[in-house]
Amino acid sequence: MLNDASGFKRIYIACGQTDLRRGIEGLATMIRFQFKLDPYDKDTLFLFCGKKNNRIKGLLWEGDGFLLLYKRLEVGAYSWPRNTSEALEITPQQYRLLMEGFSIVAKHPITELTNPPKGL
Numbered sequence: 001m002l003n004d005a006s007g008f009k010r011i012y013i014a015c016g017q018t019d020l021r022r023g024i025e026g027l028a029t030m031i032r033f034q035f036k037l038d039p040y041d042k043d044t045l046f047l048f049c050g051k052k053n054n055r056i057k058g059l060l061w062e063g064d065g066f067l068l069l070y071k072r073l074e075v076g077a078y079s080w081p082r083n084t085s086e087a088l089e090i091t092p093q094q095y096r097l098l099m100e101g102f103s104i105v106a107k108h109p110i111t112e113l114t115n116p117p118k119g120l
Contacts, residue, residue, distance in 0.1 A: 008060075009043040011095050013088050015081040020050035020057050024066045027059045035087035039066075046087070053077035079103040 014035070022030070028039040031046055039046065039061060046059045054077045058069035079101060081088065094104040 006092075007043065008045045008092075008095075010041070011045045011047070011090050011092070012037065013047045013081070013090055013098070014049070014085075015083065015088050016085040017051055017082065018048035018057070020048065020055060020070075022048075022057075024059065024068050027057065027068075028066065031059070031087070034085070037087060049078060049080040053080055056080075076101050 012031075012035070014030070018027075018030070027046065027048060031037050031039040037046075038044075039059065042061055042063050044061070048057045048059075049055070050057075054073040056071050056078060058067075058071075060067040060069065078098060080098075081104070090098070090104060098104050
């Protein structure tokens with residue numbers, strides 16, 4: 001289920017490290033109060049990664065209750081953004097890359113120069 005992003009309206013990842021001992025209530029509270037998002041938004045997947053990069057939890061409201069997902073990789077690890085404590089909305093393409101072990105946040109992003117050098 002977690003390898004395929006089809007069926008999700010939105011996907012958010014909690015950047016940084018999350019205590020994966022938290023259950024449904026703890027993760028839903030974190031979504032609401034720390035990230036200022038609605039955990040009851042139907043078909044919106046919220047993903048969390050613990051200290052070990054080979055384990056993630058997902059929380060999904062299905063309209064009649066929460067679905068708590070847990071995945072532990074046997075080989076490999078997720079390239080999880082660790083530098084911030086906010087929720088990041090990602091695209092289905094970024095989600096696929098994340099599930100395949102690729103980094104979705106550039107270390108040195110390319111930006112457009114506002115005042116390019118004139119000497120060349």
